């Protein structure tokens with residue numbers, strides 16, 4: 302199989318590679334920090350790079366601590382549907398919310414912060430969980446002439462998958478680089494996410510499929 306060279310109208314979307322999702326973080330994903338060197342290496346192949354940051358106000362509605370009687374990883378009904386409740390994580394300005402210190406992406410052009418509305422979660426970098434409120438990323442990418450996106454980061458089955466699905470829905474050619482992601486994987490969420498992504502035409506690639514400089 303020949304290697305893929307991302308075209309100049311492609312963007313790498315680096316999702317939530319934050320302390321909070323790495324070892325020692327408030328919502329640590331197993332092996333989360335292992336994606337950092339892979340993503341750093343991939344960056345050389347991309348003319349366009351967007352970084353996202355989960356960026357919650359204290360007391361955010363996705364935190365179990367905001368719902369008396371509820372524990373983390375239980376669910377609750379919000380006005381927009383069922384919401385998984387999480388430990389407090391990625392609070393604005395905290396160390397937990399900072400990008401991993403070894404993430405080295407000096408050419409990245411945009412950082413999208415999401416999940417900052419107190420009552421609405423946002424796994425996706427494109428659209429919040431109410432499925433109404435746009436982050437602006439779709440318009441940004443389209444105005445810059447981007448046609449395909451490659452999604453990497455944390456977590457495969459939540460923020461990466463929702464971002465990839467919304468990218469597809471917005472008409473971008475979309476790939477997820479599996480080894481540059483790590484998953485939370487609760488109650489079969491990882492298998493479900495891959496099934497949904499593949500049903501929507503998201504390509505499942507490995508970093509070895511890309512031609513890196």
Ligand code: VGL
Pocket residue numbers: 317322355387424455456457458459460461
């Ligand atoms: C994420 C759960 C809650 C993620 C963010 O980045 O996948 N997951 N907030």
Ligand code: ZN
Pocket residue numbers: 355357363387390391416
């Ligand atoms: Zn979050």
